[in-house]
Amino acid sequence: MTITTPIRPLPASPPPAPAPKRRRGVSSGDGLRTLFSETEIGRGKGRVLYWVVLTLVFLLFLTVFIFPLYWMFSSAVKTPEEYAQPDPTFFPQSFVPETYQLAWDRMRIAKFFGNTALYAFGGWLIQLVFQVAVAYALSKLRPIFGRVVLGAMLASLMLPATALLIPAYLTVTDVPIFGWNLLNTPWALWLPAVANAFNIYVLKRFFDQIPNDLLDSAALDGAGRFRVLWSIVLPLSRPVLGVVSIFSIVAIWKDFIWPLLVLQDPETQTLSVALSRLASTSQVPPTQLMAGLAIASVPMIVVFLIFQRSIIGGLAAGSMKG
Amino acid sequence: MAVATAGRPTALRSRLSRKIQDNLMAYAFMAGGIACFALFSWYPLVRGVILSFQQINFVTDPYWVGTDNFTAIFEDPLFVTAWKNTLVFTGIALVFGFAVPLVLSILINEMRHLKGFFRVAVYLPVMLPPIVGVLLFRYFYDPGFGLFNTVLRGVGLPESQWTQSSSTAMISLVLVSTWANLGGATLMYLAALQSIPGELYEAAELDGASAWRRLRHVTVPQLRFIMLVLLLLQIIATMQVFIEPYQLTGTSNPDTVTVMVLIYRYAFTVNQDFGMAAAMSVLLFVVLAIFSAIYLRVTRDRD
Numbered sequence: 001m002t003i004t005t006p007i008r009p010l011p012a013s014p015p016p017a018p019a020p021k022r023r024r025g026v027s028s029g030d031g032l033r034t035l036f037s038e039t040e041i042g043r044g045k046g047r048v049l050y051w052v053v054l055t056l057v058f059l060l061f062l063t064v065f066i067f068p069l070y071w072m073f074s075s076a077v078k079t080p081e082e083y084a085q086p087d088p089t090f091f092p093q094s095f096v097p098e099t100y101q102l103a104w105d106r107m108r109i110a111k112f113f114g115n116t117a118l119y120a121f122g123g124w125l126i127q128l129v130f131q132v133a134v135a136y137a138l139s140k141l142r143p144i145f146g147r148v149v150l151g152a153m154l155a156s157l158m159l160p161a162t163a164l165l166i167p168a169y170l171t172v173t174d175v176p177i178f179g180w181n182l183l184n185t186p187w188a189l190w191l192p193a194v195a196n197a198f199n200i201y202v203l204k205r206f207f208d209q210i211p212n213d214l215l216d217s218a219a220l221d222g223a224g225r226f227r228v229l230w231s232i233v234l235p236l237s238r239p240v241l242g243v244v245s246i247f248s249i250v251a252i253w254k255d256f257i258w259p260l261l262v263l264q265d266p267e268t269q270t271l272s273v274a275l276s277r278l279a280s281t282s283q284v285p286p287t288q289l290m291a292g293l294a295i296a297s298v299p300m301i302v303v304f305l306i307f308q309r310s311i312i313g314g315l316a317a318g319s320m321k322g
Numbered sequence: 323m324a325v326a327t328a329g330r331p332t333a334l335r336s337r338l339s340r341k342i343q344d345n346l347m348a349y350a351f352m353a354g355g356i357a358c359f360a361l362f363s364w365y366p367l368v369r370g371v372i373l374s375f376q377q378i379n380f381v382t383d384p385y386w387v388g389t390d391n392f393t394a395i396f397e398d399p400l401f402v403t404a405w406k407n408t409l410v411f412t413g414i415a416l417v418f419g420f421a422v423p424l425v426l427s428i429l430i431n432e433m434r435h436l437k438g439f440f441r442v443a444v445y446l447p448v449m450l451p452p453i454v455g456v457l458l459f460r461y462f463y464d465p466g467f468g469l470f471n472t473v474l475r476g477v478g479l480p481e482s483q484w485t486q487s488s489s490t491a492m493i494s495l496v497l498v499s500t501w502a503n504l505g506g507a508t509l510m511y512l513a514a515l516q517s518i519p520g521e522l523y524e525a526a527e528l529d530g531a532s533a534w535r536r537l538r539h540v541t542v543p544q545l546r547f548i549m550l551v552l553l554l555l556q557i558i559a560t561m562q563v564f565i566e567p568y569q570l571t572g573t574s575n576p577d578t579v580t581v582m583v584l585i586y587r588y589a590f591t592v593n594q595d596f597g598m599a600a601a602m603s604v605l606l607f608v609v610l611a612i613f614s615a616i617y618l619r620v621t622r623d624r625d
Contacts, residue, residue: 066443087472133355158614254450275457276457279569301449304449
């Protein structure tokens with residue numbers, strides 16, 4: 001449902017270096033000319049209008065994008081009675097932070113949180129290992145049919161995930177050749193996650209930029225292919241590994257429909273799927289459910305606030321090259 | 323002859339053996355990745371098409387049923403409803419999801435303050451697990467004590483049944499979906515806006531173009547490509563809508579049953595019929611593939 005992942009891989013470039021901090025002030029003179037010039041915005045009527053619009057846009061963003069989150073965190077601490085009032089209170093009049101504790105224990109959010117963390121970090125690790133190996137082989141070992149392999153992988157980007165949902169589900173119930181049934185196991189999320197051509201493409205493009213001379217001189221010193229990867233390529237690739245890591249973890253944390261299908265046993269469910277199931281039953285007090293939603297959001301909000309430069313930069317860099 | 327080429331074959335052989343060694347090494351590195359692609363991407367694609375002509379009961383082997391699955395879905399009254407609903411959803415989502423990010427990004431780009439805040443705020447909902455946005459809005463939509471009706475009452479407007487009335491259900495789903503997803507498009511527009519050369523605006527200004535004319539004749543033409551790309555991506559994304567109807571209105575509500583919901587229903591709830599679900603998936607795939615092909619063409623021409 002998001003349009004953040006382009007179907008076609010976009011040329012990978014390391015996220016743009018953080019822009020130098022601009023001086024605050026209307027006429028900052030940073031040379032960035034937009035629709036309105038600094039003089040139009042900086043003087044007389046334009047200046048007044050600018051501040052009015054700025055305030056309105058600020059309030060709009062606050063209301064539309066931040067307020068729902070405030071609502072989520074603050075509703076959870078209300079008593080169920082206050083929560084169910086026909087006229088909602090903006091500031092909670094009651095304060096029951098224990099609701100978070102209750103949700104964590106009694107709704108067993110702890111369990112589902114742990115599951116999701118296991119899936120996200122395990123998936124991240126296994127993806128990184130396999131995807132780096134493929135990208136390194138394609139970029140630096142250049143085997144015969146390498147281009148065919150890359151092409152076949154990239155072709156999968158054209159397939160909307162939902163169109164494969166049913167056959168992929170059946171595959172997971174009975175993996176060909178191996179005969180495994182992966183339903184209700186972490187592998188049902190981990191292995192399909194490896195088949196992410198976008199990450200492989202991004203990694204390969206980055207490895208391509210590492211000069212071969214560097215690797216050759218290491219090989220002359222007697223370093224094997226694996227040693228070269230481990231001690232030269234990977235340390236040089238930290239930025240791209242970071243971006244790929246963030247996107248892998250966020251993707252698994254946010255995923256809904258696939259875990260809904262392959263993790264039907266409540267014991268194994270992700271936080272998202274468990275919240276969806278709990279929300280459809282009437283036994284759960286709504287304030288506890290709110291607390292559950294808040295708990296599910298916190299890791300993503302934290303990741304975003306820490307890595308916002310990489311995330312926004314990666315998104316912008318991708319779209320620029322179309 | 324053996325004497326004449328004695329030196330070269332060894333060099334050749336060692337180069338050849340090195341090449342073979344490198345290839346073996348490379349495929350050893352790629353084995354895991356290729357296996358995952360083969361099992362969970364390439365094979366399911368083929369399996370999906372085959373499955374649409376088969377019936378499966380988990381007891382015996384799958385057996386061929388010809389085009390029975392397709393006949394069955396065409397005869398299902400929900401088939402037309404689901405496609406119609408999906409198109410309506412995509413249509414309304416385009417009205418909001420196409421215009422709003424564009425306007426927001428132009429606004430953000432003109433701001434000389436708080437740019438960082440605007441960027442973070444607009445993308446925050448995209449970071450949340452989708453279920454969070456959906457369940458949060460479920461409370462906002464509540465006809466009794468929900469926030470939206472409280473606000474409507476407060477400003478003296480008639481209240482709405484939101485997701486619980488057939489006339490407003492779809493638009494309610496679009497609203498939450500737009501809220502949760504518009505950040506991505508907004509940031510992409512913003513990046514495109516920032517790459518518009520400032521001289522274009524200066525030249526237009528020197529020619530006496532008003533702000534409105536600058537917007538129409540400089541900004542919009544410069545954004546044309548990214549607008550087209552995002553339009554296509556959005557169509558592809560919204561046609562696969564699932565979580566909003568699944569959670570907010572249920573899988574058996576004819577007002578909001580979409581193609582994905584119907585596929586889910588066929589396979590996992592009502593019918594337990596993977597053949598029908600696969601047939602429907604193939605149809606969805608064909609429709610989406612058309613937009614994907616246009617997208618590919620558009621972006622390739624650009625290169």
